[in-house]
Amino acid sequence: GQQLNQSPQSMFIQEGEDVSMNCTSSSIFNTWLWYKQDPGEGPVLLIALYKAGELTSNGRLTAQFGITRKDSFLNISASIPSDVGIYFCAGRDGGSQGNLIFGKGTKLSVKP
Amino acid sequence: ETGVTQSPTHLIKTRGQQVTLRCSSQSGHNTVSWYQQALGQGPQFIFQYYREEENGRGNFPPRFSGLQFPNYSSELNVNALELDDSALYLCASSPYATGANEQFFGPGTRLTVL
Numbered sequence: 001g002q003q004l005n006q007s008p009q010s011m012f013i014q015e016g017e018d019v020s021m022n023c024t025s026s027s028i029f030n031t032w033l034w035y036k037q038d039p040g041e042g043p044v045l046l047i048a049l050y051k052a053g054e055l056t057s058n059g060r061l062t063a064q065f066g067i068t069r070k071d072s073f074l075n076i077s078a079s080i081p082s083d084v085g086i087y088f089c090a091g092r093d094g095g096s097q098g099n100l101i102f103g104k105g106t107k108l109s110v111k112p
Numbered sequence: 113e114t115g116v117t118q119s120p121t122h123l124i125k126t127r128g129q130q131v132t133l134r135c136s137s138q139s140g141h142n143t144v145s146w147y148q149q150a151l152g153q154g155p156q157f158i159f160q161y162y163r164e165e166e167n168g169r170g171n172f173p174p175r176f177s178g179l180q181f182p183n184y185s186s187e188l189n190v191n192a193l194e195l196d197d198s199a200l201y202l203c204a205s206s207p208y209a210t211g212a213n214e215q216f217f218g219p220g221t222r223l224t225v226l
Contacts, residue, residue: 004154033214042116042202042217043155088154099145099168100204100215102154 006089006103014111019076021106023089031092032065032072033100038085046087047074081110114139116205116218124224125193133188133221135203143167143208144186145215146178149200161186190223198225 006023013019023032031050035043047058049065049072056063060077072089086107090100117136125131137144143162147155157170161180175191184205190197200222204215 006154031213035217040219040222042204042219045214045216048214090154099157099160099170100147100155101157102147104152104154 004089004091004101004103006106008106009104010107010109012109012111013079015079015081017079019079019083019108020073021087021089022071022073023091023103024071025091025101026070027093028069029091029093030069032063033090033092034061034063034072034074035088035090036085037088037105043088076108079108079110081112084108084110116203116216118201118203118218118221120221121219122222122224124226126226127193127195129193129225130189130191131193131223133190133201133203133223135186135188135205135218137184137186137203137205138216141205141207141216142184143206144180144184145204145206146186146188147202147204147217148172149202149220151199155202158188193225195225198223 003026033048034046037043047063052069053067054065062075064073086105088105089103116138119134145160146158149155158172159169160167164180177189179187200220202220204217206213206215
């Protein structure tokens with residue numbers, strides 16, 4: 001079945017640093033989504049991408065839909081303590097009937 | 113605008129019991145999807161409901177079943193609970209069943225099976 005590889009699994013960064021994480025798929029997706037999940041809560045949608053090569057920003061967050069349609073990247077600029085949490089990538093292919101396939105997450109910890 | 117709500121927040125059951133989890137979709141959304149999230153993992157798709165019918169199913173056994181009501185709210189039912197069913201159950205709503213669309217998640221129900 002389809003798999004998403006998300007990396008890194010975890011990272012510790014200094015406040016103010018930029019962060020990069022990525023997701024790769026074994027098959028082509030036509031939608032990529034990035035979510036953030038805080039402890040005890042559901043995932044919150046950060047950015048949605050629908051076209052290969054698309055670059056979309058949401059405040060300090062920027063995500064890109066890879067041109068191969070098998071990968072996506074999320075960058076966070078000038079990290080702050082509230083960026084702590086788990087970031088998930090999720091994708092959909094054209095044949096699925098609504099389900100999202102999620103990566104295992106990148107746990108972000110920021111040193112104040 | 114009201115977001116996705118789920119009830120109960122937490123639940124403890126024993127093996128072999130049955131459980132019903134509930135979800136109210138975000139205003140204007142007619143499609144509800146259910147996911148299971150084990151500790152340390154990403155959410156896994158269980159099934160989706162659109163127009164009160166199942167509209168896609170993941171790799172879960174038949175003892176996982178669901179319903180959608182005319183007001184688009186939904187229930188997830190799990191029979192013959194097993195220890196491995198312990199997880200966070202997430203409901204997500206979206207405005208369309210197919211095509212490019214975003215899914216918005218509720219806070220989840222934490223199920224513990226003893």
